[in-house]
Amino acid sequence: MTVDGDTSEQAGFSKLYQEHHAWLVRWLLKRTRGADNAQDLAHDTFMRLLDRPMLPNGIRNARAWLAKTAGNLAVDQARRQILERNYLALLTALPEQEQPSPEDQWELLQLLERIDTLLDGLRPIEKKTFLMSRLDGLPYRKIAEQLGISLSSVEKYMAKAMLKCYIAAYGERPAL
DSSP: OHHHHHHHHHHHHHHHHHHHHHHHHHHHTTSSSSSSHHHHHHHHHHHHHTSSSSSSGGOOSHHHHHHHHHHHHHHHHHHHHHHHHHHHEEEEHGGGOOOHHHHHHHHHHHHHHHHHTTTTSHHHHHHHHHHHHTOOOOOHHHHHHHHOOOHHHHHHHHHHHHHHHHHHHHHSSSOO
């Protein structure tokens, strides 16, 4: 037995899908590589919509919302591909005896993707500062020298990155 609201939501989603799916795939084809990739991104876009209860009826401009969501997914996908390419290039530069097992490689790549997602929204210089500090273990003064920025900039960038980490861990800003 379904609740009337569920039937209405399902009908709204079905209508939105039927009216805009083909358009979204064509829109994605112009911006991504290949029909399969465009289909996958369109699917993921509509899956995002399913995660938002009661949204289909509340969308004022469906194509703008779908394009924005699909565009964000395409950017995320491109960022993951760059991250993976850089990681694989790093692995090939390692001597064979130092290369991690395939399982460890997969786990490391997943960890890098989670870190990248966590730091989403930071400017590249802010991400680089954070990674140099936390992954390379460099002191702030050395980071400032290598990046050609002031020590106070390093401190500000680290504070911003640490705040993002805190919010990701605890879901809210710390009480000051």
